[in-house]
Amino acid sequence: MKWIGILALVPVLAMAQRSGLDYSSEEVRRLQASDFENPGMLWVDQGEKLFKQHCAACHASMKGVAARYPRVEGGKAVTLEQKIRHQRPMAWESDELLALTTYVAHQSRGMAMHRPAESSVQKGREEYFRRRGQMNLACAHCHDRHAGDKLGAETLSQGQPNGYPSYRLEWQKLGSLQRRLRACMFGLHAEVPAFGDELLNELELYLAWRAQGLPIEAPSVRR
Amino acid sequence: MKRRAFLALAAFPLYAAGQANVHISTTDPLVFALTKGRDVLPGKVKLDLPAVADNGNSVAMTVSVESPMTEKEFVRAVHLISERNPVRDMATFYLGPHSGRAEVSSRIRLNGTQRVVAIAELSDGSFWSAAAQIEVREAACTDGS
Amino acid sequence: MALARIQVPTGVKPGDVVEIRVVIQHPMETGYRREQGQRVKRNAIHSMACKYNGAEVFRATLSTGVAANPYIRFFMRAKESGDLDFWWLDDDDVEGRAKARLVVA
Numbered sequence: 001m002k003w004i005g006i007l008a009l010v011p012v013l014a015m016a017q018r019s020g021l022d023y024s025s026e027e028v029r030r031l032q033a034s035d036f037e038n039p040g041m042l043w044v045d046q047g048e049k050l051f052k053q054h055c056a057a058c059h060a061s062m063k064g065v066a067a068r069y070p071r072v073e074g075g076k077a078v079t080l081e082q083k084i085r086h087q088r089p090m091a092w093e094s095d096e097l098l099a100l101t102t103y104v105a106h107q108s109r110g111m112a113m114h115r116p117a118e119s120s121v122q123k124g125r126e127e128y129f130r131r132r133g134q135m136n137l138a139c140a141h142c143h144d145r146h147a148g149d150k151l152g153a154e155t156l157s158q159g160q161p162n163g164y165p166s167y168r169l170e171w172q173k174l175g176s177l178q179r180r181l182r183a184c185m186f187g188l189h190a191e192v193p194a195f196g197d198e199l200l201n202e203l204e205l206y207l208a209w210r211a212q213g214l215p216i217e218a219p220s221v222r223r
Numbered sequence: 224m225k226r227r228a229f230l231a232l233a234a235f236p237l238y239a240a241g242q243a244n245v246h247i248s249t250t251d252p253l254v255f256a257l258t259k260g261r262d263v264l265p266g267k268v269k270l271d272l273p274a275v276a277d278n279g280n281s282v283a284m285t286v287s288v289e290s291p292m293t294e295k296e297f298v299r300a301v302h303l304i305s306e307r308n309p310v311r312d313m314a315t316f317y318l319g320p321h322s323g324r325a326e327v328s329s330r331i332r333l334n335g336t337q338r339v340v341a342i343a344e345l346s347d348g349s350f351w352s353a354a355a356q357i358e359v360r361e362a363a364c365t366d367g368s
Numbered sequence: 369m370a371l372a373r374i375q376v377p378t379g380v381k382p383g384d385v386v387e388i389r390v391v392i393q394h395p396m397e398t399g400y401r402r403e404q405g406q407r408v409k410r411n412a413i414h415s416m417a418c419k420y421n422g423a424e425v426f427r428a429t430l431s432t433g434v435a436a437n438p439y440i441r442f443f444m445r446a447k448e449s450g451d452l453d454f455w456w457l458d459d460d461d462v463e464g465r466a467k468a469r470l471v472v473a
Contacts, residue, residue, distance in 0.1 A: 025277035039437035042371050042393040153277075153360045169280040172395060172436035223278050223361070281435040305433055309400070313433030321425050321445055323385030328441035332398070332433050 015144065015158070017212045020166075020222055023148075023157040028169070032221040040102060040167035040219025043095070043174045047103025050096060054088070066108035066216060070204045072120045077205035080104065081176060082196060092195030098174055102165045105218035112213035113162055116205055124206025127199055133190025139203075154223065161207040163220030174219060177204060246354040247304065247340045253311055254342070257302055258350050263342055268301075268353035270341040279333040279359040288325035288343045288351070292318075298325040300344045307337035333359045372454060372466035380446045380472045388418070388426075389441045390454060392464065398432040411459045413438060420470070421450035446472045 021029060031038055051062070069080040081092070081101050090097040128139045142151070143159035150156070164177035171179075178200045182192045193199045243262035247254050254263065271285040288298045297320045303313040316327045325343070333339070340354045375389040392413065399410025410432065418426040425444040454466045 027273070027277065027281070027283060030283070031281070036373060036375050036389060037391065037439055039391065039393075039439075042373065042391060042437060045373065046371055046393075169278045172280060172401075285441075303433070308433050309398075310431050310433055313431055315429040316442070317427040317429075318442075321420075321423070322443055323445040324443035326443055327428075328439070330435035330439050332396075332435050 015147070017160065017210075017214050018147075018158055019160055019214050019217065020157045020163050021217060021220065023155050024222060028221050028223055031167075032217070038167065038219060038221055040165070040174050040221065043099045043102040043165070044106045044219060046095065047099035047101070047106075050100050051103055055100070062104045062107040064108055064111060066105040066218070067111040068114050070201065070208055071114070071116060072205070076198065077120075077124065077201040079178075079196075079201055079204055081178070082201070093176060093179055098165055098176065101176065102174060102219050105165060105216060108216045109218060110215050112215055113208055113211050115211075115213060116209050118209060121202075121206040121209040124202040124204070124209075127203045128206050128210075132185065133188030135188040135190075137188055139184070159207070160211050160214055161204065162211055162214040163217040163222060165218055166220045166222050168222045170223060177207075246352040247342070253304060257342060257344070261348070261350055263350040263352045265352055267345075267351040268341050268343045270339065270353040270355045272339060272355040272357050274356075275358045276333060276360065278361050279335065280361070281330045282333055282357070282359075283328070284331050284339075285326065285328040286316075286341045286353075287327075288345075290325045290345070292320055292323055292325055294320045295346075297322070297346045298343055299346055301325070301327060302342045302344070303331070304340045304342065305333065305337060306339070308332070308334045313339075333357065335359050372464070374452065374454065374466060374468035376452065376468045376470050378471070380470065382447055382472055384446045384472075385443050386446050386470070387441060387443055388452065389439070390418075390466070391437060391439045392416070392454075392456060392466070393437055394456075394458065394464070396430075396432060396434060396436045396438060413456045413458045413464075416440070416454070416456035418442075418444075419453045419455075420444060421448070425452075446470060448472050 035041055066080055070077050081097060084100050131138045139159060142156050146156050147158040161177050165174050167174045178195050181200055181203060185192045243264050245265050247263060249255060249258055249260055249263060267289045269287045272282065276282040286301050288301060290296060290298045298318050301316045305311045305313050313331055318325055336358045338354050338356050340352055342350055342352045344350055371393040373391045377386050380386055394413050396412040397408050397410055401408045412432045413430050416428050416430060417424055426442045430438060449472045450470055452468045452470055456464045
Protein backbone atom coordinates (compact mmCIF):
# COMPACT_ATOMS: atom_id res chain seq x y z
CA MET A 1 0.00 0.00 0.00
CA LYS A 2 2.84 2.39 0.86
CA TRP A 3 4.18 2.42 -2.69
CA ILE A 4 0.85 3.79 -3.84
CA GLY A 5 2.15 7.03 -2.41
CA ILE A 6 5.01 6.95 -4.88
CA LEU A 7 2.54 6.44 -7.70
CA ALA A 8 0.84 9.56 -6.42
CA LEU A 9 3.99 11.46 -7.17
CA VAL A 10 3.76 10.44 -10.83
CA PRO A 11 3.40 13.87 -12.35
CA VAL A 12 -0.28 14.39 -12.87
CA LEU A 13 0.66 17.99 -13.37
CA ALA A 14 2.98 17.03 -16.22
CA MET A 15 0.10 15.26 -17.97
CA ALA A 16 -1.78 17.81 -20.05
CA GLN A 17 -5.44 17.70 -19.06
CA ARG A 18 -7.53 16.44 -21.94
CA SER A 19 -11.29 16.23 -21.97
CA GLY A 20 -12.97 12.93 -22.86
CA LEU A 21 -14.05 14.68 -26.03
CA ASP A 22 -10.46 14.45 -27.27
CA TYR A 23 -10.66 10.67 -27.12
CA SER A 24 -14.08 10.47 -28.74
CA SER A 25 -15.07 9.29 -32.20
CA GLU A 26 -16.21 11.60 -34.96
CA GLU A 27 -19.84 10.57 -34.49
CA VAL A 28 -19.74 11.33 -30.76
CA ARG A 29 -18.14 14.71 -31.40
CA ARG A 30 -20.73 15.50 -34.06
CA LEU A 31 -23.58 14.69 -31.70
CA GLN A 32 -22.13 16.83 -28.93
CA ALA A 33 -21.60 19.75 -31.27
CA SER A 34 -25.22 19.81 -32.44
CA ASP A 35 -27.48 21.37 -29.83
CA PHE A 36 -30.48 20.02 -31.68
CA GLU A 37 -29.28 16.45 -32.11
CA ASN A 38 -27.46 16.10 -28.77
CA PRO A 39 -29.85 13.81 -26.87
CA GLY A 40 -28.62 15.31 -23.59
CA MET A 41 -30.43 18.53 -24.47
CA LEU A 42 -33.73 16.73 -23.89
CA TRP A 43 -32.80 16.70 -20.21
CA VAL A 44 -31.78 20.37 -20.33
CA ASP A 45 -35.23 21.21 -21.71
CA GLN A 46 -36.86 19.18 -18.98
CA GLY A 47 -34.61 20.80 -16.39
CA GLU A 48 -35.55 24.27 -17.53
CA LYS A 49 -39.24 23.48 -17.04
CA LEU A 50 -38.60 21.99 -13.60
CA PHE A 51 -36.41 24.91 -12.60
CA LYS A 52 -39.13 27.41 -13.45
CA GLN A 53 -41.62 25.32 -11.51
CA HIS A 54 -39.66 24.55 -8.36
CA CYS A 55 -36.61 26.75 -8.06
CA ALA A 56 -37.26 30.11 -9.74
CA ALA A 57 -39.10 31.41 -6.70
CA CYS A 58 -35.76 31.72 -4.91
CA HIS A 59 -33.11 31.38 -7.60
CA ALA A 60 -32.39 33.65 -10.52
CA SER A 61 -29.65 32.89 -13.04
CA MET A 62 -27.67 29.69 -12.58
CA LYS A 63 -24.77 30.92 -14.71
CA GLY A 64 -21.43 30.08 -13.11
CA VAL A 65 -22.93 27.97 -10.33
CA ALA A 66 -21.93 24.55 -11.67
CA ALA A 67 -18.35 25.76 -12.13
CA ARG A 68 -18.08 26.14 -8.36
CA TYR A 69 -18.94 22.50 -7.64
CA PRO A 70 -18.03 20.11 -6.17
CA ARG A 71 -16.80 22.08 -3.19
CA VAL A 72 -16.13 21.82 0.52
CA GLU A 73 -18.85 22.63 2.98
CA GLY A 74 -18.49 21.90 6.66
CA GLY A 75 -15.26 20.01 6.02
CA LYS A 76 -16.90 17.58 3.55
CA ALA A 77 -17.12 17.40 -0.22
CA VAL A 78 -20.51 18.48 -1.56
CA THR A 79 -21.60 17.79 -5.13
CA LEU A 80 -23.95 19.76 -7.37
CA GLU A 81 -26.55 16.97 -7.22
CA GLN A 82 -26.52 17.09 -3.45
CA LYS A 83 -27.08 20.83 -3.46
CA ILE A 84 -29.92 20.58 -5.95
CA ARG A 85 -31.64 18.14 -3.61
CA HIS A 86 -31.61 20.64 -0.78
CA GLN A 87 -35.34 21.38 -0.84
CA ARG A 88 -36.70 18.14 -2.25
CA PRO A 89 -34.88 14.82 -1.83
CA MET A 90 -35.32 13.62 -5.42
CA ALA A 91 -34.24 10.05 -6.01
CA TRP A 92 -30.61 9.69 -7.05
CA GLU A 93 -30.24 9.31 -10.79
CA SER A 94 -33.93 10.02 -11.35
CA ASP A 95 -34.82 11.85 -14.56
CA GLU A 96 -35.90 14.78 -12.43
CA LEU A 97 -32.59 15.16 -10.65
CA LEU A 98 -30.64 14.52 -13.86
CA ALA A 99 -32.69 17.15 -15.68
CA LEU A 100 -32.13 19.81 -13.05
CA THR A 101 -28.42 18.99 -12.70
CA THR A 102 -27.88 19.09 -16.45
CA TYR A 103 -29.83 22.31 -16.81
CA VAL A 104 -27.75 23.98 -14.09
CA ALA A 105 -24.47 22.58 -15.44
CA HIS A 106 -25.42 23.66 -18.94
CA GLN A 107 -25.67 27.27 -17.75
CA SER A 108 -21.93 27.08 -17.07
CA ARG A 109 -21.03 25.44 -20.37
CA GLY A 110 -17.67 26.67 -21.60
CA MET A 111 -16.61 27.97 -18.19
CA ALA A 112 -13.56 26.49 -16.46
CA MET A 113 -14.23 24.09 -13.58
CA HIS A 114 -12.96 25.66 -10.37
CA ARG A 115 -10.03 24.07 -8.64
CA PRO A 116 -10.60 23.12 -4.98
CA ALA A 117 -7.68 23.73 -2.62
CA GLU A 118 -5.13 20.91 -2.82
CA SER A 119 -5.28 20.47 0.94
CA SER A 120 -8.99 19.61 0.68
CA VAL A 121 -8.61 16.72 -1.79
CA GLN A 122 -6.45 14.31 0.24
CA LYS A 123 -9.28 11.86 0.90
CA GLY A 124 -10.31 11.81 -2.74
CA ARG A 125 -6.73 11.41 -3.88
CA GLU A 126 -6.34 8.36 -1.64
CA GLU A 127 -9.43 6.82 -3.22
CA TYR A 128 -8.15 7.58 -6.71
CA PHE A 129 -4.90 5.72 -6.03
CA ARG A 130 -6.38 2.91 -3.94
CA ARG A 131 -6.51 -0.54 -5.55
CA ARG A 132 -9.95 -2.04 -5.40
CA GLY A 133 -12.02 -5.03 -6.41
CA GLN A 134 -11.18 -8.47 -7.67
CA MET A 135 -9.22 -6.83 -10.44
CA ASN A 136 -7.19 -5.03 -7.81
CA LEU A 137 -6.77 -1.89 -9.87
CA ALA A 138 -6.87 1.80 -8.97
CA CYS A 139 -8.34 4.58 -11.10
CA ALA A 140 -4.77 5.72 -11.67
CA HIS A 141 -3.79 2.51 -13.42
CA CYS A 142 -6.09 3.13 -16.37
CA HIS A 143 -6.60 6.85 -16.33
CA ASP A 144 -3.12 8.11 -15.43
CA ARG A 145 -0.71 5.41 -16.52
CA HIS A 146 -2.63 4.12 -19.53
CA ALA A 147 -4.64 7.08 -20.76
CA GLY A 148 -4.46 7.00 -24.55
CA ASP A 149 -3.79 3.25 -24.64
CA LYS A 150 -6.30 0.69 -25.85
CA LEU A 151 -8.54 -1.48 -23.70
CA GLY A 152 -10.12 -3.83 -26.21
CA ALA A 153 -11.45 -1.70 -29.05
CA GLU A 154 -11.67 1.42 -26.91
CA THR A 155 -9.13 4.09 -26.13
CA LEU A 156 -8.81 4.85 -22.42
CA SER A 157 -9.49 8.46 -21.59
CA GLN A 158 -8.06 10.41 -18.66
CA GLY A 159 -11.33 9.99 -16.78
CA GLN A 160 -12.04 13.71 -16.56
CA PRO A 161 -15.26 14.97 -14.93
CA ASN A 162 -15.89 18.10 -17.01
CA GLY A 163 -18.41 16.51 -19.37
CA TYR A 164 -20.87 15.38 -16.75
CA PRO A 165 -23.82 14.90 -16.69
CA SER A 166 -23.14 13.05 -19.90
CA TYR A 167 -25.21 11.26 -22.54
CA ARG A 168 -23.34 8.01 -22.89
CA LEU A 169 -24.19 5.91 -25.93
CA GLU A 170 -23.51 2.86 -23.80
CA TRP A 171 -26.29 3.95 -21.43
CA GLN A 172 -28.53 5.23 -24.22
CA LYS A 173 -29.33 7.85 -21.63
CA LEU A 174 -27.95 10.81 -19.79
CA GLY A 175 -26.22 9.99 -16.50
CA SER A 176 -24.25 11.51 -13.66
CA LEU A 177 -20.57 11.29 -12.85
CA GLN A 178 -21.35 9.09 -9.87
CA ARG A 179 -23.15 6.66 -12.15
CA ARG A 180 -19.97 6.43 -14.18
CA LEU A 181 -17.75 6.01 -11.12
CA ARG A 182 -20.02 3.26 -9.82
CA ALA A 183 -20.03 1.53 -13.20
CA CYS A 184 -16.23 1.54 -13.25
CA MET A 185 -16.09 0.05 -9.76
CA PHE A 186 -18.63 -2.56 -10.82
CA GLY A 187 -16.33 -3.38 -13.72
CA LEU A 188 -13.48 -3.96 -11.28
CA HIS A 189 -15.74 -6.29 -9.27
CA ALA A 190 -15.34 -3.96 -6.32
CA GLU A 191 -17.92 -2.95 -3.75
CA VAL A 192 -20.02 -0.21 -5.27
CA PRO A 193 -20.82 2.69 -2.93
CA ALA A 194 -24.33 4.12 -2.96
CA PHE A 195 -25.09 7.35 -4.79
CA GLY A 196 -24.22 10.28 -2.56
CA ASP A 197 -21.77 8.23 -0.54
CA GLU A 198 -18.90 10.22 1.02
CA LEU A 199 -16.32 8.18 -0.90
CA LEU A 200 -17.81 9.21 -4.24
CA ASN A 201 -18.17 12.82 -3.18
CA GLU A 202 -14.55 13.06 -2.09
CA LEU A 203 -13.45 11.35 -5.29
CA GLU A 204 -15.41 13.92 -7.31
CA LEU A 205 -13.67 16.69 -5.41
CA TYR A 206 -10.26 15.26 -6.22
CA LEU A 207 -11.23 14.84 -9.88
CA ALA A 208 -12.19 18.51 -9.98
CA TRP A 209 -8.77 19.44 -8.61
CA ARG A 210 -7.07 17.09 -11.08
CA ALA A 211 -8.99 18.57 -14.02
CA GLN A 212 -7.04 21.82 -13.68
CA GLY A 213 -9.83 23.99 -15.00
CA LEU A 214 -11.09 21.99 -17.96
CA PRO A 215 -14.19 23.66 -19.44
CA ILE A 216 -17.64 22.37 -18.57
CA GLU A 217 -19.22 20.58 -21.53
CA ALA A 218 -22.58 19.58 -20.05
CA PRO A 219 -24.41 17.86 -21.57
CA SER A 220 -21.52 16.04 -23.24
CA VAL A 221 -21.86 12.96 -25.41
CA ARG A 222 -19.59 10.01 -24.79
CA ARG A 223 -19.42 6.43 -26.08
CA MET B 224 -6.54 -20.10 -61.75
CA LYS B 225 -7.83 -21.17 -65.16
CA ARG B 226 -8.23 -18.28 -67.59
CA ARG B 227 -11.95 -18.90 -68.16
CA ALA B 228 -12.70 -18.98 -64.47
CA PHE B 229 -10.76 -15.77 -64.02
CA LEU B 230 -12.65 -14.04 -66.84
CA ALA B 231 -15.97 -15.22 -65.44
CA LEU B 232 -15.06 -13.89 -62.04
CA ALA B 233 -13.86 -10.56 -63.42
CA ALA B 234 -17.00 -10.14 -65.50
CA PHE B 235 -19.37 -10.82 -62.62
CA PRO B 236 -19.63 -7.21 -61.40
CA LEU B 237 -20.67 -6.16 -64.89
CA TYR B 238 -23.17 -8.97 -64.93
CA ALA B 239 -24.47 -8.14 -61.48
CA ALA B 240 -25.02 -4.45 -62.15
CA GLY B 241 -28.62 -3.92 -63.09
CA GLN B 242 -29.49 -7.48 -62.15
CA ALA B 243 -32.48 -7.92 -59.95
CA ASN B 244 -32.21 -9.11 -56.36
CA VAL B 245 -28.47 -8.64 -55.93
CA HIS B 246 -28.75 -6.89 -52.58
CA ILE B 247 -31.17 -9.22 -50.97
CA SER B 248 -32.86 -12.48 -51.77
CA THR B 249 -36.59 -12.34 -52.48
CA THR B 250 -36.94 -15.68 -50.77
CA ASP B 251 -35.85 -13.98 -47.53
CA PRO B 252 -39.20 -14.13 -45.66
CA LEU B 253 -38.86 -10.56 -44.48
CA VAL B 254 -38.40 -9.32 -48.03
CA PHE B 255 -41.10 -11.61 -49.41
CA ALA B 256 -43.60 -10.15 -46.96
CA LEU B 257 -42.92 -6.77 -48.55
CA THR B 258 -42.54 -7.64 -52.20
CA LYS B 259 -44.66 -10.79 -52.54
CA GLY B 260 -41.91 -12.17 -54.71
CA ARG B 261 -41.53 -9.22 -57.07
CA ASP B 262 -38.00 -8.37 -58.17
CA VAL B 263 -36.04 -5.87 -56.15
CA LEU B 264 -33.80 -3.91 -58.52
CA PRO B 265 -30.59 -2.21 -57.42
CA GLY B 266 -30.73 1.52 -58.03
CA LYS B 267 -32.57 4.77 -57.34
CA VAL B 268 -31.89 4.37 -53.64
CA LYS B 269 -28.92 5.80 -51.79
CA LEU B 270 -28.11 4.54 -48.30
CA ASP B 271 -25.65 6.74 -46.40
CA LEU B 272 -23.90 4.94 -43.57
CA PRO B 273 -20.30 5.37 -42.43
CA ALA B 274 -17.95 2.57 -43.46
CA VAL B 275 -16.91 2.19 -39.83
CA ALA B 276 -18.93 2.91 -36.69
CA ASP B 277 -17.08 3.06 -33.38
CA ASN B 278 -20.26 2.39 -31.47
CA GLY B 279 -23.21 0.33 -32.65
CA ASN B 280 -25.54 2.05 -30.19
CA SER B 281 -26.05 5.08 -32.39
CA VAL B 282 -25.10 5.25 -36.08
CA ALA B 283 -26.19 8.18 -38.25
CA MET B 284 -28.11 7.02 -41.33
CA THR B 285 -29.69 8.81 -44.29
CA VAL B 286 -31.67 7.07 -46.98
CA SER B 287 -32.82 8.86 -50.13
CA VAL B 288 -34.62 7.82 -53.29
CA GLU B 289 -34.54 9.49 -56.71
CA SER B 290 -38.13 10.46 -57.39
CA PRO B 291 -40.04 13.56 -58.54
CA MET B 292 -42.51 12.94 -55.68
CA THR B 293 -45.50 14.06 -57.74
CA GLU B 294 -49.03 12.67 -57.63
CA LYS B 295 -48.15 10.44 -60.60
CA GLU B 296 -44.75 9.24 -59.47
CA PHE B 297 -43.67 8.99 -55.87
CA VAL B 298 -42.10 6.80 -53.20
CA ARG B 299 -44.64 5.01 -51.03
CA ALA B 300 -42.30 3.60 -48.43
CA VAL B 301 -38.69 2.93 -47.58
CA HIS B 302 -37.81 -0.17 -45.55
CA LEU B 303 -34.57 -0.62 -43.63
CA ILE B 304 -33.45 -4.20 -43.11
CA SER B 305 -30.58 -5.45 -41.01
CA GLU B 306 -28.66 -8.60 -41.73
CA ARG B 307 -27.58 -9.28 -38.16
CA ASN B 308 -29.72 -7.44 -35.65
CA PRO B 309 -31.97 -9.57 -33.46
CA VAL B 310 -34.84 -7.57 -34.95
CA ARG B 311 -34.07 -7.40 -38.68
CA ASP B 312 -36.98 -5.15 -39.58
CA MET B 313 -35.43 -1.89 -38.41
CA ALA B 314 -37.80 0.78 -39.66
CA THR B 315 -40.23 1.71 -42.39
CA PHE B 316 -40.80 5.29 -43.46
CA TYR B 317 -44.06 6.04 -45.26
CA LEU B 318 -43.93 8.93 -47.72
CA GLY B 319 -46.09 10.39 -50.47
CA PRO B 320 -46.39 13.30 -52.91
CA HIS B 321 -46.82 15.55 -49.87
CA SER B 322 -43.25 14.70 -48.85
CA GLY B 323 -41.71 16.68 -51.66
CA ARG B 324 -38.43 14.84 -51.24
CA ALA B 325 -37.82 11.17 -50.57
CA GLU B 326 -35.15 11.49 -47.91
CA VAL B 327 -35.15 10.42 -44.29
CA SER B 328 -32.41 10.50 -41.67
CA SER B 329 -32.25 8.78 -38.31
CA ARG B 330 -29.84 7.09 -35.93
CA ILE B 331 -29.87 3.33 -35.89
CA ARG B 332 -28.54 0.55 -33.69
CA LEU B 333 -26.32 -2.11 -35.17
CA ASN B 334 -25.42 -5.39 -33.54
CA GLY B 335 -22.00 -5.87 -35.05
CA THR B 336 -20.42 -5.59 -38.47
CA GLN B 337 -23.01 -6.26 -41.15
CA ARG B 338 -24.82 -5.20 -44.27
CA VAL B 339 -27.85 -2.95 -44.08
CA VAL B 340 -30.31 -2.92 -46.97
CA ALA B 341 -32.81 -0.22 -47.88
CA ILE B 342 -35.76 -1.19 -50.08
CA ALA B 343 -37.94 1.51 -51.61
CA GLU B 344 -41.46 0.81 -52.77
CA LEU B 345 -42.59 3.11 -55.58
CA SER B 346 -46.09 4.20 -56.56
CA ASP B 347 -45.93 2.05 -59.70
CA GLY B 348 -45.44 -1.05 -57.54
CA SER B 349 -41.74 -1.48 -58.34
CA PHE B 350 -39.07 -2.15 -55.70
CA TRP B 351 -35.58 -0.68 -55.67
CA SER B 352 -32.71 -1.17 -53.28
CA ALA B 353 -29.32 -0.13 -51.99
CA ALA B 354 -27.03 -1.84 -49.52
CA ALA B 355 -24.22 -0.62 -47.28
CA GLN B 356 -21.56 -2.68 -45.60
CA ILE B 357 -20.57 -1.27 -42.24
CA GLU B 358 -17.94 -2.32 -39.76
CA VAL B 359 -19.15 -1.90 -36.17
CA ARG B 360 -16.56 -1.83 -33.46
CA GLU B 361 -18.84 -2.17 -30.46
CA ALA B 362 -22.10 -4.05 -30.86
CA ALA B 363 -25.35 -2.63 -29.52
CA CYS B 364 -28.09 -4.72 -27.86
CA THR B 365 -26.38 -7.96 -26.87
CA ASP B 366 -23.12 -6.38 -25.73
CA GLY B 367 -22.29 -4.23 -22.73
CA SER B 368 -22.80 -4.30 -18.99
CA MET C 369 -45.22 13.00 -20.67
CA ALA C 370 -42.24 12.41 -22.92
CA LEU C 371 -40.41 15.43 -24.20
CA ALA C 372 -39.61 16.11 -27.80
CA ARG C 373 -37.60 18.78 -29.58
CA ILE C 374 -38.91 19.84 -32.95
CA GLN C 375 -37.01 21.95 -35.45
CA VAL C 376 -39.02 23.78 -38.05
CA PRO C 377 -37.46 26.18 -40.59
CA THR C 378 -38.20 29.87 -40.85
CA GLY C 379 -38.66 32.04 -43.93
CA VAL C 380 -40.84 29.40 -45.56
CA LYS C 381 -42.88 30.24 -48.67
CA PRO C 382 -45.87 28.30 -50.03
CA GLY C 383 -44.71 25.36 -52.13
CA ASP C 384 -41.30 25.09 -50.45
CA VAL C 385 -40.08 21.61 -49.62
CA VAL C 386 -38.93 21.96 -46.03
CA GLU C 387 -36.82 19.88 -43.68
CA ILE C 388 -38.37 18.91 -40.35
CA ARG C 389 -36.30 17.42 -37.52
CA VAL C 390 -37.52 15.83 -34.32
CA VAL C 391 -35.86 14.19 -31.32
CA ILE C 392 -38.15 12.25 -28.99
CA GLN C 393 -37.12 11.35 -25.46
CA HIS C 394 -37.58 7.58 -25.21
CA PRO C 395 -35.22 4.80 -24.07
CA MET C 396 -36.19 2.47 -26.95
CA GLU C 397 -35.41 -0.46 -24.65
CA THR C 398 -34.25 -3.44 -26.67
CA GLY C 399 -35.15 -6.03 -24.07
CA TYR C 400 -31.52 -7.21 -24.06
CA ARG C 401 -30.08 -4.66 -21.69
CA ARG C 402 -29.40 -5.59 -18.07
CA GLU C 403 -29.58 -3.32 -15.06
CA GLN C 404 -28.27 -4.71 -11.74
CA GLY C 405 -28.24 -8.11 -13.41
CA GLN C 406 -31.93 -7.99 -14.33
CA ARG C 407 -33.10 -7.82 -17.94
CA VAL C 408 -34.94 -4.61 -18.71
CA LYS C 409 -38.17 -5.33 -20.58
CA ARG C 410 -38.44 -4.35 -24.23
CA ASN C 411 -40.21 -1.06 -24.81
CA ALA C 412 -39.68 0.89 -27.98
CA ILE C 413 -41.74 3.36 -29.98
CA HIS C 414 -43.26 1.26 -32.73
CA SER C 415 -45.39 3.86 -34.50
CA MET C 416 -45.08 7.55 -35.06
CA ALA C 417 -46.77 10.06 -37.33
CA CYS C 418 -46.81 13.73 -38.13
CA LYS C 419 -49.88 15.66 -39.28
CA TYR C 420 -49.74 19.07 -40.87
CA ASN C 421 -52.97 21.01 -40.52
CA GLY C 422 -54.68 17.73 -39.89
CA ALA C 423 -53.28 15.87 -42.92
CA GLU C 424 -50.67 13.17 -42.47
CA VAL C 425 -47.30 14.17 -43.92
CA PHE C 426 -45.09 11.49 -42.42
CA ARG C 427 -45.52 8.12 -40.82
CA ALA C 428 -43.01 5.55 -39.61
CA THR C 429 -42.85 2.13 -38.08
CA LEU C 430 -39.84 1.99 -35.80
CA SER C 431 -38.25 -0.79 -33.77
CA THR C 432 -35.47 -1.47 -31.33
CA GLY C 433 -33.16 -1.01 -34.33
CA VAL C 434 -33.56 2.73 -33.93
CA ALA C 435 -31.25 4.37 -31.38
CA ALA C 436 -32.61 5.63 -28.05
CA ASN C 437 -34.08 9.10 -28.01
CA PRO C 438 -34.99 8.68 -31.67
CA TYR C 439 -34.01 11.35 -34.13
CA ILE C 440 -35.97 11.63 -37.35
CA ARG C 441 -35.41 14.08 -40.19
CA PHE C 442 -37.88 14.16 -43.06
CA PHE C 443 -39.23 16.50 -45.71
CA MET C 444 -42.65 17.90 -46.52
CA ARG C 445 -44.25 20.42 -48.85
CA ALA C 446 -45.32 23.62 -47.11
CA LYS C 447 -48.63 25.16 -48.12
CA GLU C 448 -49.99 27.57 -45.52
CA SER C 449 -49.14 28.28 -41.88
CA GLY C 450 -50.24 25.55 -39.58
CA ASP C 451 -49.56 23.15 -36.75
CA LEU C 452 -47.30 20.15 -37.01
CA ASP C 453 -48.77 17.53 -34.70
CA PHE C 454 -46.50 14.67 -33.74
CA TRP C 455 -47.83 11.46 -32.24
CA TRP C 456 -46.15 8.27 -31.20
CA LEU C 457 -46.98 4.99 -29.46
CA ASP C 458 -44.70 2.53 -27.71
CA ASP C 459 -44.80 -1.17 -26.80
CA ASP C 460 -46.28 -0.31 -23.39
CA ASP C 461 -49.17 1.42 -25.20
CA VAL C 462 -48.05 4.80 -23.91
CA GLU C 463 -48.81 7.64 -26.31
CA GLY C 464 -46.77 10.77 -26.70
CA ARG C 465 -47.58 14.02 -28.44
CA ALA C 466 -45.73 17.17 -29.38
CA LYS C 467 -46.55 20.18 -31.48
CA ALA C 468 -44.78 22.90 -33.39
CA ARG C 469 -45.98 25.77 -35.50
CA LEU C 470 -44.89 26.20 -39.11
CA VAL C 471 -45.17 29.76 -40.34
CA VAL C 472 -45.60 30.08 -44.10
CA ALA C 473 -45.58 33.61 -45.47
